[in-house]
Amino acid sequence: MTRIDLNADLGEGFGRWRLTDDEQLLSVVTSANVACGFHAGDAVTMRRVCERAAERGVRIGAQVSYRDLAGFGRRAMDVPSAELAAEVAYQIGALEVFARAAGSRVAYVKPHGALYNRVVHDEEQAAAVVEGVLLADADLPVLGLPSSRFLRTAGEAGLPVVAEAFADRAYTREGTLVPRAQEGAVITEAEAVVERSLGLARSGTVTARTGERVAVRARSLCLHGDTPGAVELARRVRATLESSGVRVEAFA
Structure with a gap:
C-alpha cells in the first residue's frame, strides 16, 4: 500500500x-x-502546540529558520556557518524541552522559508544546518527537497533523510520550487491542490509550471497552514488520499 505523511x-x-x-x-x-x-x-x-500534538499522536518536528521574525524567515540572509549551526541546535533544543514536557519528543527537523530554499543548492549553508542537527541529536531525521544538497549532506553525515513534496507550490522543470516572488508560485485552487496531492502520493510526479512532468518522489507531503482555507483543504486532501487507497501515516 502507498503510504504518505x-x-x-x-x-x-x-x-x-x-x-x-x-x-x-x-x-x-x-x-x-x-x-x-x-x-x-x-x-x-511552542508549549501549547507540543501539548496538543502529543495528545493527538502527531509527530513533532523542529522547523528551524534564519533569525528573521520581521520577514517571517523568507528573506535571503548571509549567516556565518558556525553561527547558523549553533542557532539550528538552539532552536531544536528549545522545542525539545516542550516536547518532552508534553510526553513526546522532537522527531525530525525541517528548515523553513529562505533557509529551506538556500540549502537546496548551497553546500556551505547545508553543511551548517546538518552540523546544527548533529549537535542537537545525531539520530534526528531531516526533511527536505529530493536531490537537494541538504539531503545529500545529511545522508553523508549519517542522518536519516526524508524527501518532501509540496501540494500547493509550483515546481520548476528541475524539480525545485518556483520562488514565491514569481507569479503562480503558490497554488490556491483547491481542486488543483487535491489533484496534485494524489499524483505526488501515487505516482511521485507533478506537472511543472512549464508543463513537463517532473519526478518528485517523497515520503512526506507538505500543506501550508498559513493559506486561506488551509484546514478545509487539508481535510479534503486527506480524505481523497485515503479514499484512493493511500495510507496516511507519519514517517518518523
Missing part, C-alpha cells in the same frame, strides 16, 4: 498574533513542523 507548518504566531489554526490542523496532519521562535512562534505557542 502529511505535514504542516504550525505555531506560526507570536504573542497575541496567531496565523495558523493549530487546533484544527492537528486533527488532520500526521506531522507538525513547529516554529521555534526565529521566524515565528514563542515559548507559550
